[in-house]
Amino acid sequence: MRSLGLLRAARNRIAACGDHGGVSTEAVGPMDASISKLLDGLRTAADEPARRAWALTCARALGLGGMAVSLNGELVWFSDATSKRLEDVQFVLGQGPGLLAQDIGTVHQAPDLRRLPAHQWPQYAAEAAQLGVAALFVWPVHIGAIQAGTMTGHRRTPGPLSARQSAQGQLVADALAQHVLSHWPQVSGTREGSGRAATVELHRSQVHQATGILSVRLRVPLPEALDRLRAQAYASHLSLTDTAHAVIHRELLWEPTHDTD
Template structure:
């Protein structure tokens, strides 16, 4: 499971969940990106059927991770949808009504968890994905975007696109690419 508020990943249960969310952000496609003001679970019961349809790159990359199905619940705080909770399965198929209902309970509980554990300062965090902590996993991505924008004299949008392209070309995570750029482990002229 992973919780994202807007485009910011704030909690994940395992590395696969984090990678799935990262792929959506890097590729700019996926079932959670256009999920706003929805009141039902979005089911993608067979990612293999999407290889030539809605999210071809995302479906292919998720398939490489062994993911066959995705399920996205809206995360509400009161009446306001704040983000999404994404779950995955390694076998194709829809959720049963009981599984869907349990997902709603988990989404509500995690929304409360996120609120209860939102860091008051950077000293209050336990690290990415750790229980009891809410981290802003893309803070370095935003910093790296700004650095790249200044270095190359391009807009923030173009800088982020170049950072995403570098990440995709290397097959790593966006956070790792951003960290490498900040630490000057990447060349200044990312294409």
Template sequence: MGATTGSLLASLRPAADEGERREWAVACAHALGLGGSAVFLGRELVWFSDDTSARLEDPQFVLGQGPGPLIGDEREVRQVPDLGRLLAQQWPRFAAEAEALDIAALFVWPVHIGAVPAGTMTGYRRTPGPLTRQQPTGGRLVTDALAEQALHHWPAAHASHNGTGHTGTVELHRAEVHQATGVLSVQLDVSLAGALDRLRSEACTSGRSLTDTAGDIIQRKLPQ
């Protein structure tokens, strides 16, 4: 596993195009024994290897439940090797979402830029079980490389292509969420934090993704 991770790290070119980044993200997830993985920097979903890993981040962001929001400034991977045992008690609402996605185990690596906590990488498996002895270290190497690549390709503030994101790219997947939060803040005359709570509540109640709900608000489809 170590040699495979090392060769993957060496193969990621700074100027890699979308296809290369997608293949690299999928290969890294598989090298770590994961079904897929997604990376958050700040509040932005910037990289994901497959649709399941991207969808898994929505309930964590909407509900504030799951291992990701609790990792804080930890340095070691947080392992939840058997969701069936732990989720129903610790995160009951998140449990139903994970079960619907057929996820049996979750692993969250903290992402640091230097000494500063910057985000997380969440990986999933469809079968229960812990990581091997080498996989936590391999995951840390991957998070470092992904963070560096994301920073190198972070869209400029004036860029017009910020959007919902595509598998493996460094698009800002939450751009519509931020825009909808601003719309609600003005319409309801509430703070941005209050507007985000309203958006999360609407997504949770409707059972739709946060991005789809945000799109409806932007298009003025939801009753106010």
């Protein structure tokens, strides 16, 4: 899909500049020693459980309950089930703070979801509240001058970030972008090995597969097939991944409408 093509292009730019498992303090400026140590730990996050544990530790160092990273709409990193669900809901509904951050290009804070204007992300805010989330913070993820995605953190208590937390969060977001793209699938075989992290997982790969299946089955364009998949996930109160899994394994069937050519 188009998002994967954009990510591969960004990955190739990173490869052309050299492959870095972490990020240097010269590249990002001064940082707290604990954050610097965490970024160095990226090199040893060798599998999915280790990456989630690292992300949760990093979130706590930033004063967050959890965090997730999406690059061009593809969920690639998350610390916990709540963070994953927040990204899933945003992708399904097409509303949420991550979409705004992509437009404005700077860190966006929603320090108290209860005080949002009624017209701002109404369904998303309701879903977040059901998950016990009170505040959300979104950093743009940059690859050089390119904004490639977002890093979203949440808290279960309201309140803004400090200026230091905001700045350090941006350092983490940019370091994660370099690391994730350096270990993007199909770079050069397996990336397992001493001091190197494994290839990242594409958590929406089943969604892309299910979208293609629906497009063929219903004889509709891919965007419409994805919209139908999203609508089904929202209506059934299932995650988008679970809904896609049901389509792939023929547990959920759609038939083309009679007026479809």
